[in-house]
Amino acid sequence: MRFYLGREKITNLKEYVIKRIKRTVKFDEFWALRDVSFTVAPGEVFGIIGPNGAGKSTLLKIIAGVIKPTSGAMGVNGRISPLIELGAGFDFDLTAGENVYLNGAVLGYQRAFLKGRFDEIVSFSELSSFMDVPLKNFSSGMIARLAFSIATIVNPEVLLVDEILSMGDMHFQEKSEARMRAMMEGGATVVFVSHDIGKVREICDKVLWLERGHLRMIGNADEVCERFVAAGGGQGL
Amino acid sequence: MPLNLAGSVSNFLNYRFLLNELVVREIKLKYKRSVLGILWSVLNPLLMMVILSIVFSGLFRFDIPNFLVYYLTGILLFSFMQEATSGALYSIFGNSGLINKVYIPKYIFPLAKTESALVNFLFSLIALTIVAAATGVHASLALLMAPFLFAVFFLFVLGLALIFATYAVFFRDLIHFHGILMLMWMYVTPMFYPEKLLADRIPWLLDVNPIYYYVRYFRQIVLDGRVPSLNLNLWCIGISLASLCIGLLVFKRNQNRFVLFF
Numbered sequence: 001m002r003f004y005l006g007r008e009k010i011t012n013l014k015e016y017v018i019k020r021i022k023r024t025v026k027f028d029e030f031w032a033l034r035d036v037s038f039t040v041a042p043g044e045v046f047g048i049i050g051p052n053g054a055g056k057s058t059l060l061k062i063i064a065g066v067i068k069p070t071s072g073a074m075g076v077n078g079r080i081s082p083l084i085e086l087g088a089g090f091d092f093d094l095t096a097g098e099n100v101y102l103n104g105a106v107l108g109y110q111r112a113f114l115k116g117r118f119d120e121i122v123s124f125s126e127l128s129s130f131m132d133v134p135l136k137n138f139s140s141g142m143i144a145r146l147a148f149s150i151a152t153i154v155n156p157e158v159l160l161v162d163e164i165l166s167m168g169d170m171h172f173q174e175k176s177e178a179r180m181r182a183m184m185e186g187g188a189t190v191v192f193v194s195h196d197i198g199k200v201r202e203i204c205d206k207v208l209w210l211e212r213g214h215l216r217m218i219g220n221a222d223e224v225c226e227r228f229v230a231a232g233g234g235q236g237l
Numbered sequence: 238m239p240l241n242l243a244g245s246v247s248n249f250l251n252y253r254f255l256l257n258e259l260v261v262r263e264i265k266l267k268y269k270r271s272v273l274g275i276l277w278s279v280l281n282p283l284l285m286m287v288i289l290s291i292v293f294s295g296l297f298r299f300d301i302p303n304f305l306v307y308y309l310t311g312i313l314l315f316s317f318m319q320e321a322t323s324g325a326l327y328s329i330f331g332n333s334g335l336i337n338k339v340y341i342p343k344y345i346f347p348l349a350k351t352e353s354a355l356v357n358f359l360f361s362l363i364a365l366t367i368v369a370a371a372t373g374v375h376a377s378l379a380l381l382m383a384p385f386l387f388a389v390f391f392l393f394v395l396g397l398a399l400i401f402a403t404y405a406v407f408f409r410d411l412i413h414f415h416g417i418l419m420l421m422w423m424y425v426t427p428m429f430y431p432e433k434l435l436a437d438r439i440p441w442l443l444d445v446n447p448i449y450y451y452v453r454y455f456r457q458i459v460l461d462g463r464v465p466s467l468n469l470n471l472w473c474i475g476i477s478l479a480s481l482c483i484g485l486l487v488f489k490r491n492q493n494r495f496v497l498f499f
Contacts, residue, residue: 064339064340065340066336066337066338066339066340066496067493067496068493080340082339082340084338084339085337085338085339088334088335088338088339089335089339091262091266093266093269094262094265094266098262098265101258102258102259102262105252105254105255105257105258105259106255106335106339106341107339108251108252108255109254110251110254111254111257
């Protein structure tokens with residue numbers, strides 16, 4: 001994945017035209033990811049680790065189909081459920097109930113499915129008495145609870161997780177973790193991005209270590225995590 | 238760029254529900270906290286008519302039989318186009334948060350804007366019906382052509398919306414330019430002055446104005462009560478298809494670069 005960073009600051013059109021004619025406008029290329037190839041087997045729990053800015057989230061976005069790689073190919077067999085950014089598409093002027101449908105539609109659910117599961121979503125979020133309240137009056141914890149409840153109502157074949165396990169109060173955290181585990185045990189393939197090496201080691205089968213957009217190491221979870229910690233990557237992040 | 242038609246269609250059907258939700262949200266928010274709600278879509282053109290009938294029957298006088306319906310047929314089509322394209326301008330980067338986070342076919346956003354503008358347009362037809370009945374226009378079988386006209390006009394507008402949505406991402410200048418463009422376009426289209434005014438002096442201006450084909454079509458079926466000629470039908474279809482094809486092509490070419498420009 002290549003991004004362009006403007007190197008020179010060009011503040012006005014005149015300057016731009018002049019520089020363009022002189023051919024001095026240059027963009028720094030920045031490869032957020034380069035030469036990263038791997039496969040994840042069905043049912044595997046696959047961890048991605050690396051320091052900040054290594055390209056972990058970019059990689060997840062490519063897998064989710066949000067951005068297209070500059071070159072190379074990516075394929076996913078199965079239905080993806082991205083738990084990357086929860087609550088995408090929430091409209092704060094609409095009520096919670098309306099947002100369940102809107103956010104559900106954004107995630108690609110069908111109306112009949114949402115209707116059937118509406119009560120389940122509401123009861124899991126424990127917000128049943130607030131369903132007619134506009135979302136702007138919700139606390140951030142309540143929004144996170146609602147978002148998580150909607151996003152995890154499906155039985156996904158491929159689950160993308162970007163460090164979102166910590167949200168809501170303790171009670172809800174436990175509940176959401178239990179649900180995530182149930183999904184993993186239900187045979188879903190999981191791609192898990194985290195800075196929490198302990199957790200990665202605990203739940204992942206295989207781990208990919210990214211550094212500055214390059215694949216540093218890939219393999220057995222324990223092995224990669226050990227080397228990562230030994231290299232100092234696990235500290236201070 | 239291979240066009241995977243079957244894949245595109247099934248993908249579209251999957252997101253049909255999202256499209257509905259977006260259109261409903263649009264309309265809900267537009268009339269939020271207003272007492273009369275969607276009635277405004279009917280009231281607005283009606284009240285406009287009252288003002289115009291005062292202005293034009295008293296101050297200016299054009300030799301147009303049934304001026305009110307003449308004006309309304311033109312301006313309703315035009316406002317539909319204006320509302321859809323100005324909504325489309327913001328539709329892509331206004332939803333950058335969404336496009337950046339989850340995969341959604343991006344054309345959904347300009348399409349939703351165009352559809353909600355269509356809903357408004359259909360409501361405002363009630364106003365047209367009232368005015369037409371009040372001014373003694375006879376309903377004829379030619380009106381059966383109206384759904385066809387609206388369908389091709391919708392495609393024409395959708396094509397424009399896609400183009401505006403795409404280029405507004407790269408050149409935000411378009412937002413500022415849009416208002417001027419619309420004003421100019423409205424004045425070169427015979428809305429409140431007779432067609433003859435232009436036809437006598439600068440006739441080519443009528444020929445190159447795509448929206449005027451639809452306006453003429455609409456006036457013929459409403460005011461004259463006759464089915465437009467095959468020629469005009471073909472023109473309307475042709476312009477719609479051209480607009481839609483260019484719109485789709487422009488959009489498809491650029492959509493993968495959108496995320497880099499937010």
